[in-house]
Amino acid sequence: MFNRRRAARGASIPLLAAMLAVALTSLLAFAPAAGAESAKQTAPADSANRHGVNLASPAVVRIVSEVDGQVVCKGCNSGADVTFPLDGGTYGLAFTGSGAFISSDGYVLTADHVVDYTNNDQIILDFFNQAVAEFAQVSGYSQDDAQSIFLQLVDEDLIRIPTQVISQKVFLSTAYTGSLTNPAGVTSYDITRIVANSPVDKQDVAIVKVEAKDMPYLQLAPANSVHLQDTITAVAYPADADTGDFTALLSPTSGGNVNTANSLLTASVNTAQVTSQKTFADGTPVYETTGLANHGSSGGPVIDTQGRIVGVVDAIAVQNGQEDTRVVYLIPSDVAAQYARQSGATSGGAFMAAWTKAITEYDATGPCHFTNAKRDLTSLKSNYPAFGGVTSYLTEAQSKATAAECPAPGPSAGLIAGICGGLLVLLAILGVLVFMLVRRSRQNQPQPALAANYGATPNVYGQPTPPGAYPQTPQSSTPYAPTFPGGAGAAPYGAPPVATPQPQAYPPPQQQVYGTPPATPQPPAPSAPSAPPAPPAPTPQPQPPQPVQPAPASRLCANGHAVNDPTAQYCPVCGAPVQ
Numbered sequence: 001m002f003n004r005r006r007a008a009r010g011a012s013i014p015l016l017a018a019m020l021a022v023a024l025t026s027l028l029a030f031a032p033a034a035g036a037e038s039a040k041q042t043a044p045a046d047s048a049n050r051h052g053v054n055l056a057s058p059a060v061v062r063i064v065s066e067v068d069g070q071v072v073c074k075g076c077n078s079g080a081d082v083t084f085p086l087d088g089g090t091y092g093l094a095f096t097g098s099g100a101f102i103s104s105d106g107y108v109l110t111a112d113h114v115v116d117y118t119n120n121d122q123i124i125l126d127f128f129n130q131a132v133a134e135f136a137q138v139s140g141y142s143q144d145d146a147q148s149i150f151l152q153l154v155d156e157d158l159i160r161i162p163t164q165v166i167s168q169k170v171f172l173s174t175a176y177t178g179s180l181t182n183p184a185g186v187t188s189y190d191i192t193r194i195v196a197n198s199p200v201d202k203q204d205v206a207i208v209k210v211e212a213k214d215m216p217y218l219q220l221a222p223a224n225s226v227h228l229q230d231t232i233t234a235v236a237y238p239a240d241a242d243t244g245d246f247t248a249l250l251s252p253t254s255g256g257n258v259n260t261a262n263s264l265l266t267a268s269v270n271t272a273q274v275t276s277q278k279t280f281a282d283g284t285p286v287y288e289t290t291g292l293a294n295h296g297s298s299g300g301p302v303i304d305t306q307g308r309i310v311g312v313v314d315a316i317a318v319q320n321g322q323e324d325t326r327v328v329y330l331i332p333s334d335v336a337a338q339y340a341r342q343s344g345a346t347s348g349g350a351f352m353a354a355w356t357k358a359i360t361e362y363d364a365t366g367p368c369h370f371t372n373a374k375r376d377l378t379s380l381k382s383n384y385p386a387f388g389g390v391t392s393y394l395t396e397a398q399s400k401a402t403a404a405e406c407p408a409p410g411p412s413a414g415l416i417a418g419i420c421g422g423l424l425v426l427l428a429i430l431g432v433l434v435f436m437l438v439r440r441s442r443q444n445q446p447q448p449a450l451a452a453n454y455g456a457t458p459n460v461y462g463q464p465t466p467p468g469a470y471p472q473t474p475q476s477s478t479p480y481a482p483t484f485p486g487g488a489g490a491a492p493y494g495a496p497p498v499a500t501p502q503p504q505a506y507p508p509p510q511q512q513v514y515g516t517p518p519a520t521p522q523p524p525a526p527s528a529p530s531a532p533p534a535p536p537a538p539t540p541q542p543q544p545p546q547p548v549q550p551a552p553a554s555r556l557c558a559n560g561h562a563v564n565d566p567t568a569q570y571c572p573v574c575g576a577p578v579q
Contacts, residue, residue, distance in 0.1 A: 051363040053233060053269055055307035055356065057175035058389055059101045059216040060267050062237045063114055063191075063208075063299065064171060064249060067123065068092050069163040071131035073153055084131035086138065091130045092166070094246045095123065098236035098267075098300030099170065099208075100309065102220065102340055104349025106189070106212040108170055109336055110299030111314055112197045112204045117163055120200055124161045128154075170210050171249060174266045178388020183248055183256030186265070187386070196342040202282045204314050205336050206299075207343040214351045218301055221308040223334035226274055226287060232310055233271045234292045236300025241268050268297075278329075287311050287330040302330050309333050351387075354380050362393055368406035373397040555579060 068090040073082040085091060097114030101107065117123050128150065136146035153159050168191040174180065177187050189210035197206035226232065244260030252261065276288035293300065293313045302311040311330030358376035361369050374397040381390050555563045555578050557571030563578045570577060 049231065049233060049271065049305050051359070052303050052305045052307040053235060054359050054363060054393075056100070056218055056235055056301065056303050057173065057267060058355065058387070059218050060173055060175065060235045060301060061099050061101065061108060062171045062173065062265060062267075063097045063099050063108075063110055063168065064246060065095045065097075065115065065117070065168045066092065066166040066250065067095060067117060067163050068166055069123075069127040069161060071127055072160040072162070074158045074160065076153065076158065084134055086134065090164075091127055093123075093126055093130070094250065095126070096237065096239060096246070096296050097298045098296065098313065100235075100301040101212075101215045101217040102207075102309070103217050103345040103347055104213070104215050104352060105346070106210045106215065107195070107340070107343055107345035108191075108208050108210060109301070109309070109312065109340065110206055110208065111312060111331075112206040113200045114299040115168060115191065115194055115206050115208055116197060116200055117165055118200075123163060127161050127163065128159070167250075168208075169249075170208075171265055173389075174262055175389045176216065176387060177265070178391055180258050180262050180265075183252035183258050183261050185258075186249055186252045186256075186261055188249070195344070196339040198339065203284050203331060203335055205312060205331055205339045207339050207345060209343075214349050216352055216355060217347060217349065218303070219308050219347065220333045220337050220340065221304055221306075221310045223332070223337075225304070225308075225333070226310045228274055228276070230274050230304075231271060232274060232289065232292075232302050232304060233269060234297060234300055234302045234313060235267050235269055236293055236297035236313060237264070238268055238294035239296030240294045242296070267300075272328075280329075285332055285335065286314065287332060289328050289330060292328045292330075297328075309336070312336055351380075351384060354383070358390075359393070362397060370397045370400040370402075371406040374401040 070090055071084040073084075076082045095114070097110060099108045099110030099114070102109045113120055113122060132146045132150050133143070135141070135150070136143050139146065141149070150159065169188040170191060172187040177185065180186065189212050191208045191210055193209055195207050195209050198204060243263040244257060246264065247254075248256040248258070248260040249264055270292050272289045272292040274287050275290055277285070278288055279285050287310075289302075292302070297313045298315075300313045301309045302313060304310050310333050312333075314329045314331045354376065358373055358380055361376055362373035364373075374394065377390055377394040377397055380387060381394060384390075555566070557563055557574060557578050558576040559571065559574050561571045561573045561576070563571055565572070568578055
């Protein structure tokens with residue numbers, strides 16, 4: 001019996017564990033994730049492209065170089081040199097290009113010909129054209145005739161064009177500064193050095209350094225991440241889109257026009273497809289695209305829908321000596337990555353992490369995305385006061401972060417059903433647990449000892465009555481018919497019923513009536529010796545008062561029991577008449 005109980009008790013532990021697991025699963029299957037923000041739903045293609053532009057635009061910069069130069073014609077005036085400009089000064093030209101931060105600590109990716117003026121044919125040609133225009137004006141030749149004369153001098157190797165870089169600056173776009181209210185708000189950084197670059201006529205990639213910290217930046221897409229017919233987007237500053245001169249940028253405090261400054265620092269966005277993958281004669285791989293950029297876009301980033309740089313604007317195709325802006329070539333990101341590694345540029349930065357999170361919320365389509373964007377954009381505006389570009393996004397998020405856009409979460413039918421199911425399972429487990437505990441407590445209760453006399457009267461729970469708990473009558477086959485004073489079948493108050501007296505070989509042990517002095521036991525008759533009395537079992541009842549000293553028994557009943565009460569007519573033990 002003990003072993004069976006142990007086995008059943010041991011089996012109940014894994015059973016309870018399994019039932020608890022079922023209950024918890026029922027609850028958790030319908031419970032919402034704690035602290036979860038709004039779900040981000042996949043945006044359609046145009047929205048995804050817009051997200052890439054929004055993310056990248058603050059990192060795109062305009063690069064402006066001020067270069068002085070002259071055109072010298074060796075021995076062109078009776079063996080003497082002729083220097084243009086003829087007043088002995090220099091031609092001051094501003095050259096513009098595009099680029100993008102690729103690290104938070106001021107490394108900028110661009111095309112080499114935008115910042116490197118050593119043997120730069122494009123720059124030399126610009127100064128050459130300046131000299132031709134001046135010669136035509138003072139000599140009376142037409143522009144075409146003046147150009148023919150200068151080209152002949154070039155063929156004779158008589159033309160020299162010395163240049164000198166006066167300044168090179170990286171200007172932050174209005175996507176970062178916000179719309180300017182006065183020219184003094186223009187933000188720029190001097191290019192301190194070119195830290196890595198290729199030759200101008202090969203690969204055409206450069207990394208320049210400015211002293212800026214915690215800036216927005218773009219990541220370079222991995223190699224071969226672009227394929228034919230993929231949609232890509234250039235974010236740059238084509239010169240054809242300029243609406244004024246660069247005085248607004250180069251001399252903002254002396255007559256600069258704020259409208260012109262905003263125009264010059266607002267990037268253009270052009271989307272096209274990759275039409276081919278080719279290789280230049282020098283071995284440089286390029287992507288061919290259609291109508292993606294123009295002069296001034298050189299060095300600008302071309303991004304995918306995730307805002308990663310997949311290529312750098314390099315050159316415009318030339319057909320029969322004429323530029324064809326319908327075809328633009330890009331240097332792939334994996335080529336640019338080689339120079340980025342040489343420069344030691346590293347990613348990371350608190351601003352870009354916060355901006356990425358905020359603009360991702362803003363461009364999402366799920367519930368509460370404007371509410372979440374409002375929170376994050378507000379934090380950006382507070383932590384980065386110079387980031388004026390956040391204002392337009394924050395204003396829209398504030399207007400759309402309504403209760404309807406982000407309703408208070410309520411319990412769904414599935415959640416309610418899950419909770420109810422889980423509670424029912426828990427209640428069932430509780431019931432099983434209570435049942436097992438009650439059963440275990442009953443099994444652990446001490447069992448009463450069995451009476452020596454197996455014929456004892458059973459108690460109410462089916463257990464034998466302990467010996468001595470109640471006076472026992474001897475077994476007899478004669479029907480039980482006690483007689484008491486007061487009539488047949490009557491018994492004195494408080495006395496137990498007794499059976500019809502029968503002769504016994506041994507008298508039962510002497511009993512004492514509560515409150516009556518015990519009688520001195522008499523020796524048993526020779527013919528019927530009595531068995532020694534068994535000690536009565538203790539009962540959890542109050543102790544009776546101490547009896548007085550017993551008087552000697554003077555009489556016996558018909559069955560040999562001693563009767564101490566001298567007035568008793570019947571034996572208090574068996575009910576037989578007293579002799």
